[in-house]
Amino acid sequence: MASELLxxxxxxxKFTFELKKQSSCLIQLTNKTDQYVAFKVKTTSPKKYCVRPNTGIVKPNSTSDFTVTMQAQRVAPPDLMCKDKFLIQSTVVPLGTAEEDITSDMFSKEGSKYIEEKKLKVFLTSPTHSPVLAPINGELKQDSGHETSPPKDGALTGVENIPPPRKVAEDVTGFETTKETVELRTTKDVQEFEASKEDTIELKTADFVQLSPTKDVEELKPAKTMVESKLVDDFEELKSKLSFLDSKLNEAEVSIMKLMEERSIANREKEKLKRELEMLKRKSDARTIQVGFPFLYVCMVALISLAVGYFSHP
Incomplete structure (x- = not known):
C-alpha cells in the first residue's frame, strides 16, 4: 500500500529495570486513513510480558493505545541487554467490526489480504537515581563507595570497632535496609576476630552499627527523586488521556447539535406538509360541492317530466 496503516x-x-519490580510502557497507535484498522500484538517472551489490550480496533483518523507491563524479574541480564522483541500486525477490517469480532484468521498471510507488520525492540534502562546497590552479571553487588564493613587492618592498629562473631548477624540487621541488597563477609570478620582474640581487645559493637543521619538522608534522596519522576510521568499520561476524552466530548457535542438541527428542520417540513395536505383537502371538498346538483332541482325536474308525460298520453 502507498501509506502505512498505523x-x-x-x-x-523502554523499561526501567529494577529487581523484583514491575515496569510499564505505553504505546500509541494512530490511524490516519479513512478505514477501520484492526491490530494484534505478539512477543517473543509471552510469559515475561503482559499486554493490555493485545487486540483492538482503531477508527479512522483516531488514536488508540495499549500498555506493555514487564513482570518482576529476580535476575538482572548482563549489562542490561535484552533480546526480546514485539510484533504489531495490522489490517483493514469492514465498517462496524467490533473488538470481540477479531480473530487470528484476520492476520493470516495465506490469502491476498494485506497484513502490515512492525517490529519493536526492547531496551532496559537503569533507574534515574544512583542506588547504593547495582546489578552486576545478574547478582547484587555492594557499591565500593558505600562499604560498611570495618577495615582489614583493624586488628593490627588496635581499633576497638570489630564486632564479635556471634553478634554479627544481630548487629547488622539493626541498620541494613533490605536483607537481599547487602553482602556481608562474616567469615572474614570471624577469622580476624579469632586472630585478635589473644590480645583481649574490648569490643564495642554499638559504635559499629551506628549510622550518621547524613548518610540516611542521602540514601532517601534517590528514592524520593524516583517517586517524583514516576508521579510526573503518571500525571502527563493522565493529562494526555484527559485531553483525548475532551476531544471526544467535543465531537459528541457537535454531533448532538447537528442532530438537533436536523430534527428541527424535519419538524418544519412536517408542519409544511401538514398545511399543504389541509389545503388540498379543502379544495377537494369545494370541488365535490360544485359538481353535484341540488336535491330540490332534481325533484322539480321529475315532477315536470311526470306532468308532461301524463298530458301527452290521454
Missing amino acids: EIHPQEL
Whole structure:
C-alpha cells in the first residue's frame, strides 16, 4: 500500500529495570486513513510480558493505545541487554467490526489480504537515581563507595570497632535496609576476630552499627527523586488521556447539535406538509360541492317530466 496503516509511537519499548519490580510502557497507535484498522500484538517472551489490550480496533483518523507491563524479574541480564522483541500486525477490517469480532484468521498471510507488520525492540534502562546497590552479571553487588564493613587492618592498629562473631548477624540487621541488597563477609570478620582474640581487645559493637543521619538522608534522596519522576510521568499520561476524552466530548457535542438541527428542520417540513395536505383537502371538498346538483332541482325536474308525460298520453 502507498501509506502505512498505523503510526506507532514510540518506535521502541523502554523499561526501567529494577529487581523484583514491575515496569510499564505505553504505546500509541494512530490511524490516519479513512478505514477501520484492526491490530494484534505478539512477543517473543509471552510469559515475561503482559499486554493490555493485545487486540483492538482503531477508527479512522483516531488514536488508540495499549500498555506493555514487564513482570518482576529476580535476575538482572548482563549489562542490561535484552533480546526480546514485539510484533504489531495490522489490517483493514469492514465498517462496524467490533473488538470481540477479531480473530487470528484476520492476520493470516495465506490469502491476498494485506497484513502490515512492525517490529519493536526492547531496551532496559537503569533507574534515574544512583542506588547504593547495582546489578552486576545478574547478582547484587555492594557499591565500593558505600562499604560498611570495618577495615582489614583493624586488628593490627588496635581499633576497638570489630564486632564479635556471634553478634554479627544481630548487629547488622539493626541498620541494613533490605536483607537481599547487602553482602556481608562474616567469615572474614570471624577469622580476624579469632586472630585478635589473644590480645583481649574490648569490643564495642554499638559504635559499629551506628549510622550518621547524613548518610540516611542521602540514601532517601534517590528514592524520593524516583517517586517524583514516576508521579510526573503518571500525571502527563493522565493529562494526555484527559485531553483525548475532551476531544471526544467535543465531537459528541457537535454531533448532538447537528442532530438537533436536523430534527428541527424535519419538524418544519412536517408542519409544511401538514398545511399543504389541509389545503388540498379543502379544495377537494369545494370541488365535490360544485359538481353535484341540488336535491330540490332534481325533484322539480321529475315532477315536470311526470306532468308532461301524463298530458301527452290521454
